[in-house]
Amino acid sequence: MVPGMNIESNETNVRRFWVFIEQEGGEVHPVSWELLGVARALVAQVQSEAEENGEEVVVEGVLLGDDVEHIAKLAFQYGADRVYLVDDPVFKNYRNCPYYKSIAQVAEKYQPEVFLIGATTLGRDLAGAVATALHTGLTADCTGLEMGEVKGSRRRLLLATRPAFGGNILATIICRKYRPQMSSVRPRVFPMPECNPDAAGEIIRESPAVQEENALACILDFIREKGADVDIEYADVIVAGGRGLGNPDGFALVQELAEELGGVVGASRPCVDLGWIDAAHQVGQTGKTVRPKLYIAAGISGALQHKVGMQNSDFIIAINNDANAPIFDVADVGIVGDLFEVIPAMLTAIRGRKEALANE
């Protein structure tokens, strides 16, 4: 017998859509809330099918940590109906073994149908381990998730879409025979759901699968990383520079505009590879996914690998002196011109606008 949850033997009449609630030191990674929003949308897509079959559909969070019950309450506000809480000192700092074994134990007990995990460094370390322990399918870095009808399956299945070959192709992956259907999703790919401060739910306490002596690893110390305080993922305004800046000094101009707009500096990969700026600023497939209110791309050609990281921004301005640059395809407004003329003009215009606002 192949291990894992074979669907035929495990279809219960409660369909559980799970989200891993990622926290470190009591601080929740916002991707957890984004995924609760996704899970709610998925649940809505199977609601009528479930009603016809007399089944219940729920969104549930899985939360591990040391003294983190207060986070469960937040999870209800972002859309969880219920939270499985494994609260124990063994989870004080994230470590692979105690985490994956405990999550696998809870999953085996409650048999979720879908399980979403943020594709953060922590989430990537965890997701592959959990999927292997449960012997099920995991699709990494999904950019689209939907419950769709698939021939031969009684229930709708999770259609997990992810870019392949550097974003040139979108592949939709399904996991027909095993449960849960697992996906990882990068932060900022999906929007933040509304927070409902009145929402409440049920906490179910579970025990850890591993005690300290079997944790397999011991963290001796933490060292702060250079660039760790740069948070481009959740910035409202990003002014990003590319190879068109010509040299590292070009970032001074980009920085000036970013500061004027209360934003942060982003960059394309070549600028990072050339050592013009720290990797923490990189936007794109191998950098960060962002969705600010305003994204200004200056001297960036708009390669697919860059676009996949920023095309969900609310408003995009592209500045490029090549009228055919592909960045213009995703821009809400494009300025064909020399960035060394356009950015100073923009600075002047914005300063003027601010003054006008201040005098109003």
Added chain:
Amino acid sequence: MFHALVAIKQVPDTTNIRIDPDTGNLVREGVPAIMNPYDAHALAAAVELKRKLNGKVTVISMGPSSFNATLREAIELGADRGILLSDRKFAGADTLATSYVLAQAIKAIHEEEPVHMLFFGKQAIDGDTAQVGPGVAVRLDLPIVTYVSSIREVDLERQKAVFDRRTERWSEIIETSLPVLLTCEKEIAPVPFAPLPDLIRSLRYEPEFWSKSDGPATFDDAYVGSKGSPTIVYKMGTPPLPEAGEKINSREVGVDAAVKSALQQVEAAGVLAEILGGAV
């Protein structure tokens, strides 16, 4: 004797992947196959250690016989033994089935000659999944340290090792018992130029060939290849084309006018006031 194992994948050099401008299809012809860059750095770290501790490095790879070229390259870079895991039944494996085949092979290798450290790349650049390393660690019930940026200490007597591990916000110094499985960042070690003796050896080297039924490892049909892969590609498509906005040519209308018009559109979208409101 210190024994390190490195799992290596051959990948298309994605920096060379092109799209046919007429058909929009991927151009595969002429795209060179390379050793997954992260795996090359993992191998370099393993070879560094073997030189220091006077040990041995075994490399394994699952794939078609063309992967032998990559195994030979590993010998060139200082590996002592190369094993290709190849069988028609292994084809079409997703990460779960891949981790099964690698884990079964590692068990057999470990029985012949105990392995102290297992090196994997942080991720393979063709799929970027980063799932195979953690999968193998779970199957072998080993401690795993992901995103390793440097090896601080390996103590074979106490059977312990200490690593630096990179996360988004900090580096961790982490200690585990041996054997341990690592997934490696590029910083872990520079890829050296091949020394002449290794270069010469690699020219004549024939990697060992293990198939489903040939070789010391045992494989259960139900877990390998496409049959053992829970994930199925349901469909493929091209991403929808976004709707392009207005393009303003500053050379025609002048820079100031172009900027003004662009900012007006930001304002009309309701974004600018919100931002400037916060900024002033």
